[in-house]
Amino acid sequence: MPARRRLILTVGVLCMTCAFGGPAWATIDNFKSYKEAYPGKEPKAYSCKICHLGAIGKKGDLNGYGKVLKAFKGAGNAKKLTVEDYQAVEAEDADEDGATTLEELTAGTDPSDPEAVPEGGEGEEQEPAPEGQPSGAAPQASAPVQDYLERLVSPAAWAADESATEPQAEYVGTETCAGCHAKQFKEFRQSTHARISLPGDATAQGCEMCHGPGSLHVEAGGGRGVGGIINPRKDPSTCFECHLDKKAEFRLPHHHPLMEGKMSCADCHNAHAPDVRPWSATSLKDVNEACFRCHKEQRGPFVWEHEALREGCTTCHKVHGSIHEKMLLARDSNLCLRCHTQTNFPTIGKSSHATRLPQGTCFSAGCHTAVHGSNFDDHLRY
Secondary structure, eight states, X not given: OOXXXXXXXXXXXXXXXXXXXXXXXXXXXXXXXXXXXXXXOOGGGSSGGGTBOSOTTSTTOBOHHHHHHHHHHOGGGTTOOOHHHHHHTTTOOTTXXXXXXXXXXXXXXXXXXXXXXXXXXXXXXXXXXXXXXXXXXXXXXXHHHHHHHHHHHOHHHHHHHHHHHSOOOOOOOHHHHTTTOHHHHHHHTTSSGGGOBOTTOTTSBTTHHHHOOOHHHHHTTOXXXXXXXXXXXXXXXXXXXXXXXXXXXXXXXXXXXXXXXXXXXXXXXXXXXXSBOTTTOOBGGGTTHHHHXXXXXXXXXXXXXXXXXXXXXXGTBOSSEESSGGGBSSOGGGTGGGTOOOTTTTEETTEEOTTTGGGSSTTTTTSSOOTTEESSOTTOOO
C-alpha cells in the first residue's frame, strides 16, 4: 500500500476513534454545550485540553476539571454533558488553586492548572491591607492626597476654601496712607484721580482705588508689595479697569510696547501730579518731556524748528497706538496737509507739489526728512 494511502487511512481511523470510541466522552455535543454555557471566548479556549491531559481517547486522561465533571455526571452518563452540567460545577475548585471554576473561566485561566490563577486570586501573594481598611478593598489615598484629588475635581471648592483661610484686606481711607506717604498724599489730593471712586463702591476711592484695600498693608508695617498692595507700575491692568479705550489702542498694529512688558503707564504718566493736562495725568510742563525721556534725538534744540513740535508731539502722533506707521494720526501727505494747506493748492510755498504728493509722505518722499527740526535747512529737507 502506498505510504500516502496508509497515512490517510490512519488519520481516518483516529478520527472515528475520537468520535465514536467507547472511553472517550469529549463528543461534539459536549463542545456545543460548553460554547453555549460560556460564549464569546477565543477559538483556542474551546479545545480538548479543557478536560483532558493530552492523551485523548485513553483511559485516565482526564485533568482535574474533567474529573469533577465526570464525578458529577457519573461514569455512565459522561458522554452527554449539558449546559446545566457545566454550570453545576462552577463553584468547584478543580485544581485546588483557591479560585472556583467560574472565576477561572471568567478570567480566562485554565480551571485545571494550579499554576494558572486569576489576578487577585489566592495563588498570588498580596500585600496586607492597611489598618482600618477591609481586605480586598481598593487602596485609599492618604488624607492630603485625597484632599488634593477632591480639589482637582472641584476647583471652586478649593478657591472657596482658600478665600476662607486667607485674611481679607479692608479699605482704610486715604488719610491713613498719608501717615507714611506724605509727599504723594499732598500732591495726590489735588489731582483728578483723588476726586473719583470705583463705580459701585464708594469706599474704593483715593489711593485705594488703584492700590487696593490697605488694611493688611498697614498692619504689616508697610513695604513694597507687602499686604497684597498693588503696584500699577508692574501691571497695567489696574489702569485698564477705567481706561478701556487706551487698552484698545495698545492692541493696534503700531503701539508703545506696554503690553509686551517693556514699559508701564507710569513711565509717561504721573497719577499723583496736581498740575496735569485734563484727563491725561501728564504734567503740563512735561507734555513733550514725557516723550523726550526716550526719544532724545528729537529734543533739539534746532536752528530751524518744526512749529508743530512746539505744540506737542501729539499734534502728529497718537501716543498709545495707531493703525499707521510711526504711530501717526494719518497716513501719507494727509498728515502734513492738516496744517500746510493754501488757497492755490497744490502749490505749497512757491512751488507746485502736484507731482510730489503722490510719492508718499512729505518726509518719506525724500524731501522734508528732518521733520522734527534741522540745523542746516529752513525747509527741514535735511
